[in-house]
Amino acid sequence: MMLHDRIEQLFAQPPDKLDRPAALQAFNELRFFLNNGEVRAAVPSAAVGNVAGWIVNPWVKQGILLGFRLGEIADFSLSDSMRFFDKSTLPLRKLTVDHHVRVVPGGSSVRDGAYLGPSVVMMPPAFINIGAYVDAGTMIDSHALVGSCAQVGKRVHLSAGAQLGGVLEPVNGMPVIVEDDVFIGGNAGIFEGVIVKHHAVMAAGVLLTGSTPVYDVVNGKVLRGSRTAPLVIPEGAVIVPGTRPMSQPYAREQGLSAYAAIIVKYRDARTDAATALEESLR
Numbered sequence: 001m002m003l004h005d006r007i008e009q010l011f012a013q014p015p016d017k018l019d020r021p022a023a024l025q026a027f028n029e030l031r032f033f034l035n036n037g038e039v040r041a042a043v044p045s046a047a048v049g050n051v052a053g054w055i056v057n058p059w060v061k062q063g064i065l066l067g068f069r070l071g072e073i074a075d076f077s078l079s080d081s082m083r084f085f086d087k088s089t090l091p092l093r094k095l096t097v098d099h100h101v102r103v104v105p106g107g108s109s110v111r112d113g114a115y116l117g118p119s120v121v122m123m124p125p126a127f128i129n130i131g132a133y134v135d136a137g138t139m140i141d142s143h144a145l146v147g148s149c150a151q152v153g154k155r156v157h158l159s160a161g162a163q164l165g166g167v168l169e170p171v172n173g174m175p176v177i178v179e180d181d182v183f184i185g186g187n188a189g190i191f192e193g194v195i196v197k198h199h200a201v202m203a204a205g206v207l208l209t210g211s212t213p214v215y216d217v218v219n220g221k222v223l224r225g226s227r228t229a230p231l232v233i234p235e236g237a238v239i240v241p242g243t244r245p246m247s248q249p250y251a252r253e254q255g256l257s258a259y260a261a262i263i264v265k266y267r268d269a270r271t272d273a274a275t276a277l278e279e280s281l282r
């Protein structure tokens with residue numbers, strides 16, 4: 001039976017009736033395929049049912065949850081003074097120089113079951129969770145998070161403090177997706193399965209969740225996600241943090257504004273200059 005079907009079947013078993021050896025076997029296979037990038041939580045696809053060019057594989061998340069369920073707390077300590085404890089099923093990736101990535105020393109972790117393309121650079125501290133897919137040439141700066149199952153394209157710049165939320169909690173269906181050549185500014189955050197199309201730029205401090213209204217002042221419309229469709233940031237959009245007046249009478253009376261993200265323009269030569277990356281750091 002295909003791994004996909006086995007995981008769906010095992011996931012449906014009640015926890016106390018779980019066939020543990022079969023589940024462990026399936027989870028280990030899943031980790032193997034996640035490590036080499038053959039299996040992904042979401043894949044670019046033009047097939048029927050795609051959402052903004054992506055198809056989600058919910059069974060990948062189910063497989064990862066199985067792994068959490070199966071794990072027992074194990075000792076991962078490095079020494080008597082560097083002590084770590086985690087689920088036995090969630091070890092760190094055994095990266096070698098042959099993977100052609102740079103993991104700069106100092107408190108970063110890549111969980112096993114995350115794919116890193118060649119020439120990825122990770123500055124410490126950074127955390128890449130299981131199911132994440134980080135494609136070639138991407139820079140993950142200090143204090144950045146690539147949450148579980150997040151899909152990150154090629155040559156993305158994830159600036160210091162930027163956060164890509166995971167799909168495991170709260171119970172989200174859709175991973176965060178960031179396509180090729182996106183620039184995510186310092187302290188920006190993307191959560192709840194937002195899709196950022198290629199070449200978009202998020203200014204420092206922009207926060208996007210599925211329900212953040214994004215005002216596109218170039219095209220005169222508001223972009224939003226819904227329960228059934230994720231928020232999709234169009235290609236090349238330049239988004240800055242902003243506010244909008246609140247409509248409730250009491251809020252108006254008090255002059256309150258709420259956070260909004262604003263597409264001020266679409267990428268131009270000036271943006272390219274503002275986000276140009278230093279080749280010699282790669």
Ligand SMILES: CC(C)(COP(=O)(O)OP(=O)(O)OC[C@H]1O[C@@H](n2cnc3c(N)ncnc32)[C@H](O)[C@@H]1OP(=O)(O)O)[C@@H](O)C(=O)NCCC(=O)NCCS
Pocket residue numbers: 141159160184185186187201202203204238239240241264265268270271272274275
């Ligand atoms: C978004 C960014 C790239 C600027 O892009 P740009 O194309 O040069 O933008 P422009 O200067 O042409 O500005 C376009 C409009 O957006 C506004 N704007 C630009 N950056 C803004 C920001 N960060 N916050 C709020 N408004 C901003 C400008 O005021 C301008 O609006 P206006 O015409 O009404 O004055 C830049 O602001 C930014 O955030 N850079 C990332 C910095 C960073 O995080 N570095 C990482 C280091 S680890």
